[in-house]
Amino acid sequence: MGSRFILYKLKFSGKRRSPYLLHYIGNQIITTATNLLYGQRFTDYEGCYKAFRQSVIVSTPVIAKGFEFDNELICKLLRKGARVTEVPIHYAPRTYESGKKITWQHGVIMLWTIMKWRVRPL
Numbered sequence: 001m002g003s004r005f006i007l008y009k010l011k012f013s014g015k016r017r018s019p020y021l022l023h024y025i026g027n028q029i030i031t032t033a034t035n036l037l038y039g040q041r042f043t044d045y046e047g048c049y050k051a052f053r054q055s056v057i058v059s060t061p062v063i064a065k066g067f068e069f070d071n072e073l074i075c076k077l078l079r080k081g082a083r084v085t086e087v088p089i090h091y092a093p094r095t096y097e098s099g100k101k102i103t104w105q106h107g108v109i110m111l112w113t114i115m116k117w118r119v120r121p122l
Contacts, residue, residue, distance in 0.1 A: 001044075001047065001086050002047040002050065002086075002088070003042065003089060004044050004047050006043060027046050029111070030046060030071070031044060034074070034075070037114060038079070038118065040078060042086050043086065044086070045070065045071065046070065046110075047091070049089050056077065060080070062076070064113060067106040067109070068112075071110045071114050071117075072117055079118075079122060080122065
């Protein structure tokens with residue numbers, strides 16, 4: 001699982017600053033909630049870079065169709081006891097003009113997904 005925060009600390013001032021402080025705060029809320037509910041210590045579940053063995057994916061069906069897809073998949077894998085390793089990735093934030101589409105409403109759905117799959121039968 002790729003993490004944007006292992007190598008880099010985001011800056012919110014200066015020349016090379018991230019334009020999305022609220023997105024970072026939302027990410028930290030999602031990461032903290034997932035870590036607390038699933039007993040983990042990862043830094044970034046929303047990096048979107050994930051690699052798996054085919055057998056793991058085939059045996060883990062996901063019903064989500066939106067941004068919460070990653071959250072459902074990871075939560076199910078953590079519940080199943082799958083080995084998950086976090087690796088650093090490079091990150092260059094996009095603007096809404098260049099294709100960024102995620103909003104706070106998606107964050108709420110992600111949090112619901114994280115909580116739902118903590119208690120829902122696999």
